[in-house]
Amino acid sequence: MELPASRAANERLHRVIPGGAHTYAKGSDQYPENLAPVISHGLGARVWDVDGNSYVEYGSGLRAVSLGHVHPRVTEAVQREIGRGSNFSRPSIVEAEAAERFLATVPTADMVKFTKNGSDATTAAVRLARAATGRPLVALCADHAFFSTDDWFIGTTAMAAGVPGEITDLTVRFPYGDLAATEALLREHEGQVACLILEAATQADPPEGYLAGLRDLAHRHGALLVFDEMITGFRFSEHGAQGLYGVTPDLSTFGKALGNGFAVSALAGKRELMELGGLRSDRDRVFLLSTTHGAETHALAAAMAVMDVYETEAITARLHAIGSRLAVGVREIAASHGLADQVVVRGRNSNLVFGTLDTDGRPSQDYRTLFLRQLLMGGVLGPSFVVSAALTDADLQQTLDAVAAACVVYRKALDAGDPSPWLGGRPVKPVFRRKA
Known part of the structure; x- marks a missing residue:
């Protein structure tokens, strides 16, 4: 998998923005080397990078976009207020x-x-x-x-x-x-x-x-x-x-x-x-x-629309239901590959994260890199498994297919005792560290 336009865009970002992003958790160091997509646009639970690739997206906007991108009721409320002054x-x-x-x-x-x-x-x-x-x-x-x-x-x-x-x-x-x-x-x-x-x-x-x-x-x-x-x-x-x-x-x-x-x-x-x-x-x-x-009036209008949608469409319950299906599916796939103790899903169903552990049960940045890389190759942008209400059945199935492919490689790496051949470069790094 190659992302030439994203690689060029990342260079542009690093030239003019310290860290190449306005949030450290979105930095290119959080993704496998040369596989940090730069986003062009999003709709619902999907985003597209500047290379034209489409991804099912999790953790949207660091958990901010819980209804999905360009939600019509939110967008309409914002547009209405922008036309009245902000x-x-x-x-x-x-x-x-x-x-x-x-x-x-x-x-x-x-x-x-x-x-x-x-x-x-x-x-x-x-x-x-x-x-x-x-x-x-x-x-x-x-x-x-x-x-x-x-x-x-x-x-x-x-x-x-x-x-x-x-x-x-x-x-x-x-x-x-x-x-x-x-x-x-x-x-x-x-x-x-x-x-x-x-x-x-x-x-x-x-x-x-x-x-x-x-x-x-x-x-x-x-x-x-x-x-x-x-x-x-x-x-x-x-x-x-x-x-x-x-x-x-x-x-x-x-x-x-x-x-x-x-x-x-x-x-x-x-x-x-x-x-x-x-x-x-x-x-x-x-x-x-x-x-x-x-x-700003348009942001407050967005908040009011969000609260209305949550109330009228039972969004919290939907987030929990979607997350439950995802968590059950990932756990079943991991167990089928003998990885129940290595690929783990934690958290409330509306706010799921995954852990990537080594043979001794310790968190591993190397195995996280391997897992993220395979998800990306399967069309899933998943720094976490935090769901949005816009995820469809097809999105969930694509995610589980990508997880299954990732578990095949994970199993090979564990059996080999060395994940490095499957990393594609340096491992991802923790956000909080003293040296870059």
Whole structure:
């Protein structure tokens, strides 16, 4: 398989954009060498690269495009608002409409403020928590991969260059599912932790009583609880993880699926906290979120259309049903090749990822490269198995056929004890690493 136009386009991208993409997870280093397609366009659950190849796409827009590309109701809503103007010197009535629609969908929140990306929303939540509590430390869940591009989080990763140690020292970590360890952390930093921030769930449902226990623990120690719902919001439940599990946090952040690819995210929470960033509090003012493009009318129109589609077409249930079929199929194919312990599918059916393990059961970048390469050759662009509602029966069958072909090669590589002949070049690399 050769992608000459994509290879040339990747060179153009790297000449003018650091990393060759605007998101590290989309970088060419995440794909087999010379097999990083550059996208021309998409429709439904398919995308086309600049070489003219068509792919069934998973993880669309890093989980953002859950309805499929160019969804008609979303596109129509966006086009209608663009024709009426997108940004003004005073709030548009669309801002009130979108906020009311959001709060009707996520009734556990009292107020909401929109912005453009998830990092701004989570950082605003951290700042608000610090202001409300007067405390400096942020406790983040050590088992969750990403919260923000801002210093309070990035300084804790392998890519900490440019972040002063004094900033990094203001972030501490707690383990998911372990209330005792979290309480020990809070006692160690008694009176210093402003908030606990985490995803309410990732690969599996939380342990029974964990989220409620974590909220009670945070409040007993004077800290706030923040749910990062960038992924769980809408994809796990139309009401977010807080609605699904019946635990209301003090603050929460939404994005990704909210706009079906359009740039919109949200900070939501209790009125007494959110008003610290408003004009109706006698406390010191919090510069919460103030973005020129945060309330572009077409993005808010997209969000309202997305929420309508989720409600009227039972999208969350559809995502779970599609993901279930895919997961069952992949597991059956892997088992038939004796790879049940090497090619694994994890996560909630609406948010599936796959693991590629070696003979000792360890995650392997080499075997991931082999697997990705074979998927691409079968017409599947699959950095994950995160589904969209646009996937058809034919798309799923093509995916399973590609998985079956990949498992044949995987088996050969395991039997040979060396996957390198099937990699086509250097292995794919983890996003967070110190050196390029």
